Amino acid sequence: MITVALDSAGAAAAGEWIRAARPTHPALIDAHYDLATRYHLVNVPSAVWIDERGRIVRPAEVAFADNRFIAYTRFDMTRYLDALRDWADKGSASAHVRPPGDRRERLALPTAAHARAATCFRLAEHLHAAGHPEAAVEFFKEAQDLEPESWCYKRQAWALTDAERFYSTTFQDEVKALGGRPYYARPDFPPDAHEERAEP
């Protein structure tokens, strides 16, 4: 297992969580959202399964360790953990490893607007760190406008400043604005009759 903290403030923001977890795996810090850009991650927690040959066998999808946020995932995470154990045990023979064509269909490929959003975000976090928070807001907003599906761009920007003052919004307002649409894309599992359907 490798964990990666997406945090513009780096160790200052992620360090206390990592120390508290006393990890025995590599617990890395990505202050520039490099991983998010390469794997096109739009929210956290997101996980990717990579096999022994370095091949993606499950593209990025929501991955919580338990069901405490089931109102947001609308998915029973015990199914995900069971699948993960099955893959760890059986490898490519696991039913949760999809054929390559199916995996490609599940990929959320970046558009030109998304690539530009990542570049605006990169500039914004640099401006913020360099002591120009108001100039940063302009580019954080541009990134958010170019890729409104990215909760990373929204929540990171809000976390760095006063969201209500600079962005005229709050997390709860934005979740409400989804109007019933899911906060997380559903993980790639067949439907389950017993699946919870809680609303956020």
Place this chain on the structure above:
Amino acid sequence: MNATILTRSEAVSVRDAALEGEALWLTPEELTRATEWARTPDGLCRGALCVPVPPAAPWVRDDGAATRVDLVGLARHLGQPVAASPAHRVWAIGESHAALGDRLRSLDAPDFTLPDLDGRAWSLREFRGRKVFLLAWASW
């Protein structure tokens, strides 16, 4: 003038940049330091990858000994997005969506190098031969 060039994970300072409209003219040496693109007889090369420089490319000036390359024009030629704050003398150069998408579509997991809390750099390629459960999270 001084300028800061941001690539995906690096911030490189250059000293001999010239701003003209949207163009940011760099010396070949500073272009290479900021982006790894090097001016060669074959055009512009980064590692084994070379792109030709069209004869009338508006983003290259060969004035005798003083060659200059417009970083913004070059990035656009390559399909790379540019975000700039000239007031703060910062230019961010991204990767083209085609390059990002092609890499994902190959299903070869994109490599990365990131530090842990102790400053040790880890790369995904170190884990070849083992299954990797790669989890991104955030404190926010």
